[in-house]
Amino acid sequence: MTSGDADPGDRGETGRARPTSKDVARAAGVSQAAVSLVLGGKWRGRVAEPTAERVRAAARDLAYRPNLAARNLRLGRTRTALLVVPAITNEFYAGVYTGAARLAATRGFGVVIYPSPDGIGPARDPFDSARAALDGVIASSMTADALGAIHGDALPLVMLDSDPEDRPDAATVNLDIADGMRQVTDHLLALGHRDFLHLAADIDSWTFAVRARTLAAAVGGVPGTRLRTVRAPLTVTGARSGAQRALSGRSGGRPTAVVCDDDIMAAGACKAVRGLGLTVPGDVSVTGFDDLGLASALDPELTTVRLPAEEFGEHGMAVLLALLSGERPVARTLPVSLVVRGSTGTAPV
Numbered sequence: 001m002t003s004g005d006a007d008p009g010d011r012g013e014t015g016r017a018r019p020t021s022k023d024v025a026r027a028a029g030v031s032q033a034a035v036s037l038v039l040g041g042k043w044r045g046r047v048a049e050p051t052a053e054r055v056r057a058a059a060r061d062l063a064y065r066p067n068l069a070a071r072n073l074r075l076g077r078t079r080t081a082l083l084v085v086p087a088i089t090n091e092f093y094a095g096v097y098t099g100a101a102r103l104a105a106t107r108g109f110g111v112v113i114y115p116s117p118d119g120i121g122p123a124r125d126p127f128d129s130a131r132a133a134l135d136g137v138i139a140s141s142m143t144a145d146a147l148g149a150i151h152g153d154a155l156p157l158v159m160l161d162s163d164p165e166d167r168p169d170a171a172t173v174n175l176d177i178a179d180g181m182r183q184v185t186d187h188l189l190a191l192g193h194r195d196f197l198h199l200a201a202d203i204d205s206w207t208f209a210v211r212a213r214t215l216a217a218a219v220g221g222v223p224g225t226r227l228r229t230v231r232a233p234l235t236v237t238g239a240r241s242g243a244q245r246a247l248s249g250r251s252g253g254r255p256t257a258v259v260c261d262d263d264i265m266a267a268g269a270c271k272a273v274r275g276l277g278l279t280v281p282g283d284v285s286v287t288g289f290d291d292l293g294l295a296s297a298l299d300p301e302l303t304t305v306r307l308p309a310e311e312f313g314e315h316g317m318a319v320l321l322a323l324l325s326g327e328r329p330v331a332r333t334l335p336v337s338l339v340v341r342g343s344t345g346t347a348p349v
Contacts, residue, residue: 019062027058035059079109081320083313084139088115091292095309096140096160100317102310107321109135116142135324138316141207156323160316163206164331171319172331175312177207178214180305181259183338184287185218187303188257192347193285194225197246197255199239199265202231211261211289228255232265239268240275247284248276256284256347263288263295266302270343281345291339300342307336 021039025032030051037043038055047055058064083100085093093113101111112134136156157170164172188196196219201208212229219227232242239260247254258273260266266288273284280286280300288295288304295302312334319329 019064021064023062024055024058024064027062028055030055078133078135080134081109081111081317082134082137083111083113083316084137084142085113085115086141088113091294092290092307092309093140096313096316099310099313099315100138101313103314103317103321109317109321111317136320138313138320140316141205156320158316158320158323160312161207166206171323171329173312173315173319174331174333175307176333176336177210180289180307180336180338181211181214182218183336184259184289184303184305185215187338187340188259188285188287188344189219189222189225191285191344193257194222194347195253195255195257196225196227197243197258198227198229199243199246199258199260199269200229200231201234201261201265202238203234208261215259226255232268234262234264236264236268236271239265240271241268243269243272244275247272247278254284257344258284258286260286260288263290263292263302263304266304266343267294267298270298270302280343283348285344285347287344295339295341298343303341303344304339305336306339308334 021032021035024039025035028035028051030047034043034047034051035055037047038052039059043052081100081104083097085096087093088097097111097113104111134155136158138158138160139162140160142159142162157167159167159170159172161174161177162172164174196215198212198215200212216227219225228246230242230246232238243258247258258266258269260269266286269286270280273280273286278284286302288302289307291304291306295304315332315334319332322329
């Protein structure tokens with residue numbers, strides 16, 4: 001069967017066999033090789049423009065659709081990418097998937113989303129052989145040793161929200177997390193806050209380590225400031241418990257600003273403040289990270305760092321497609337922005 005031909009048993013909704021590349025060639029008065037070049041986008045310099053247009057017109061008139069399964073078999077590709085994320089229930093990773101899948105669809109690729117069973121820990125191979133079932137992997141917020149079972153030795157790999165030094169052989173796309181944390185700190189310092197609590201996610205990953213280092217450096221560079229850190233689970237309940245312990249019964253004064261690693265943790269911090277009979281932001285200002293839908297559902301609405309999740313996924317897929325085309329993309333870092341809402345205010349006297 002010629003590449004791009006429909007299977008003899010492949011019939012359309014009318015019951016008639018779908019047109020083949022041979023039919024297109026016959027209608028356009030060209031060879032099947034010319035049809036393959038034109039419809040595969042490789043005709044320039046090899047097929048004349050009028051001929052190429054004649055082929056495209058014949059394909060349109062016949063409602064010809066290439067047999068992707070046959071073409072992929074010839075190329076030795078599945079046109080499938082795997083997106084590995086810590087959790088599929090998190091709104092941010094849903095956005096990453098949406099962006100990646102949207103771009104992939106324009107290139108005839110599909111995206112399979114796969115949550116690592118152990119969060120950022122090692123992800124088990126979801127296939128009998130990932131190298132046989134996939135063309136490449138996009139891994140978000142993962143450590144290098146977490147990808148051993150999936151990456152193998154042959155699959156192109158794009159790392160998202162990960163340390164560029166962690167996997168030198170992989171392409172990297174990151175968000176400017178450090179700048180986001182600096183924007184948060186500058187905003188709170190400008191409001192007069194000098195006593196900070198960092199409600200840090202109890203997760204050992206590069207992205208949260210960047211938050212902690214940047215906040216410590218930014219606060220430490222201003223005389224008369226203090227920073228305390230409490231690690232808590234990345235849940236509303238866990239964050240509430242951690243913040244409540246830190247905000248009550250401590251000597252030396254209560255923090256006036258709680259900087260949270262995530263919007264979910266910020267929701268827990270707000271509950272802790274109110275549970276102690278205090279107000280946000282009158283007594284304690286609270287900030288988050290991500291700008292999830294939750295941020296504008298809180299009362300007051302949450303000051304947070306907006307991360308462009310869908311754009312992030314699109315860039316990750318674009319880099320993977322470039323790798324599959326034989327290119328070597330450079331590392332990319334996408335900008336983030338601070339969204340100021342009602343949860344932050346002037347530091348109390």
